[in-house]
Amino acid sequence: METAxxxxxxxxxxxQDRGFARALVMVALRRLGQIDRLLAARxxxxxxxxxxxxLRLGVAQLFWLDTPAYAAVDSSVAxxxxxxxxxxxxxxxxxxxxxxxxxxxxxxxxxxxAPGWLYARWRAAYGESEAKALAxxxxxxxxxxLTPRDxxxxxxxxxxxxxxxxxGGSLRRAERxxxxxxxxxxxxxxxxxxxxxxxxxxxxxxxxxETVLDLCAxxxxxxxxxxxxxxxxxxxxxxxPRLKRLAETLERTGLSAETIAADAEKxxxxxxxxxxLLDAPCTATGTFRRNPDVLWTLRPGDIVKLAATxxxxxxxxxxxxxxxxxLVYCVCSLEPEEGEAQAAAFLKRHDAFAADxxxxxxxxxxxxxxxxxxxxxxxxxxxxxxxxxxxxxxFGRRRD
Ligand SMILES: C[S@@+](CC[C@H](N)C(=O)[O-])C[C@H]1O[C@@H](n2cnc3c(N)ncnc32)[C@H](O)[C@@H]1O
Numbered sequence: 001m002e003t004a005x006x007x008x009x010x011x012x013x014x015x016q017d018r019g020f021a022r023a024l025v026m027v028a029l030r031r032l033g034q035i036d037r038l039l040a041a042r043x044x045x046x047x048x049x050x051x052x053x054x055l056r057l058g059v060a061q062l063f064w065l066d067t068p069a070y071a072a073v074d075s076s077v078a079x080x081x082x083x084x085x086x087x088x089x090x091x092x093x094x095x096x097x098x099x100x101x102x103x104x105x106x107x108x109x110x111x112x113x114a115p116g117w118l119y120a121r122w123r124a125a126y127g128e129s130e131a132k133a134l135a136x137x138x139x140x141x142x143x144x145x146l147t148p149r150d151x152x153x154x155x156x157x158x159x160x161x162x163x164x165x166x167x168g169g170s171l172r173r174a175e176r177x178x179x180x181x182x183x184x185x186x187x188x189x190x191x192x193x194x195x196x197x198x199x200x201x202x203x204x205x206x207x208x209x210e211t212v213l214d215l216c217a218x219x220x221x222x223x224x225x226x227x228x229x230x231x232x233x234x235x236x237x238x239x240x241p242r243l244k245r246l247a248e249t250l251e252r253t254g255l256s257a258e259t260i261a262a263d264a265e266k267x268x269x270x271x272x273x274x275x276x277l278l279d280a281p282c283t284a285t286g287t288f289r290r291n292p293d294v295l296w297t298l299r300p301g302d303i304v305k306l307a308a309t310x311x312x313x314x315x316x317x318x319x320x321x322x323x324x325x326x327l328v329y330c331v332c333s334l335e336p337e338e339g340e341a342q343a344a345a346f347l348k349r350h351d352a353f354a355a356d357x358x359x360x361x362x363x364x365x366x367x368x369x370x371x372x373x374x375x376x377x378x379x380x381x382x383x384x385x386x387x388x389x390x391x392x393x394x395f396g397r398r399r400d
Contacts, residue, residue: 110136168364188253193221202363220246233257286389339391
């Protein structure tokens with residue numbers, strides 16, 4: 001989606017049209033499950049892909065943007081007429097959208113906001129009412145969360161930004177958009193980071209002067225938190241362009257960290273660290289508020305592949321922890337194979353490590369997220385206004 005919004009055609013639009021185009025795409029993605037159900041009931045056979053896209057945008061305008069029904073239909077028909085491939089389907093677009101408009105909006109069932117197979121997994125993992133509550137967040141437009149560089153600056157920043165201070169110290173601002181112009185940006189007093197994403201680094205409990213390895217570090221929100229806590233941070237990531245973003249934010253905030261572009265599994269350096277944070281690559285299903293397309297591009301096989309990568313990265317991370325040190329593992333995924341199952345399998349593979357249970361409220365974690373095993377299972381509805389879904393586990397390495 002970001003690629004589509006990065007084209008010359010998009011850039012050539014007026015600021016107002018760009019805003020509308022972005023809102024239209026986001027609503028169509030947030031409501032895709034409901035939109036495709038409505039279309040399935042009204043389409044006798046599958047139309048070419050571009051026709052389906054025009055219909056999806058048309059339905060999104062009919063029910064979830066302030067577009068009058070006639071304008072939603074007329075602009076969709078005009079769009080179909082303007083594209084060679086869809087020209088022959090103008091009458092179909094007109095008939096289907098008029099019919100759906102007459103039928104009215106779909107029933108408000110959160111289960112229909114997610115792909116059926118993913119919703120079934122969430123129901124199996126968390127139960128029906130939790131699955132419904134978490135899926136209902138898919139439809140919601142998220143606020144912007146910020147992490148202050150200095151926690152003592154949170155109240156002043158909240159006032160300047162008209163933001164609220166959340167449990168744990170993140171700031172939440174209803175606005176989105178050109179953050180570079182917001183108070184405190186140029187002075188590096190904060191960076192953008194979802195409230196849930198800010199919790200794992202707090203659970204490292206990094207102390208001034210400690211060495212901390214952030215093993216999948218870019219673009220770097222967690223590395224910045226660790227550096228701000230006074231730790232000596234080594235940030236490894238295999239993506240040099242993503243690490244460049246970390247370097248830029250380090251410069252803006254005046255924080256420092258050693259940045260290393262390397263594959264965490266093969267990094268030849270043998271140093272050991274007081275603490276290691278592994279924010280592993282994952283399906284990112286927990287980030288559906290900002291990236292609703294992740295739900296629709298994911299395939300079941302991806303979960304299996306990423307889970308295998310996560311196990312290998314956990315082993316690589318464990319090898320870097322000093323005796324007596326700690327390891328925090330996290331993923332922004334809602335899938336138990338990437339969370340609870342990884343933590344349990346890790347303990348079976350590594351006698352030298354024991355679970356270091358996360359306590360209620362620690363790091364700003366909502367009480368609802370703490371599991372019986374002492375892991376943190378954050379679901380998007382655990383915070384009013386929503387938060388990313390995350391799994392966090394903390395382990396301690398025994399002293400030799
Ligand atoms: C979930 S993101 C990390 C986000 C980051 N911790 C933050 O707070 O901004 C996962 C990162 O893992 C990196 N990655 C994936 N496989 C890797 C590997 N084998 N070695 C090092 N980095 C890897 C990706 O480039 C990506 O930046």
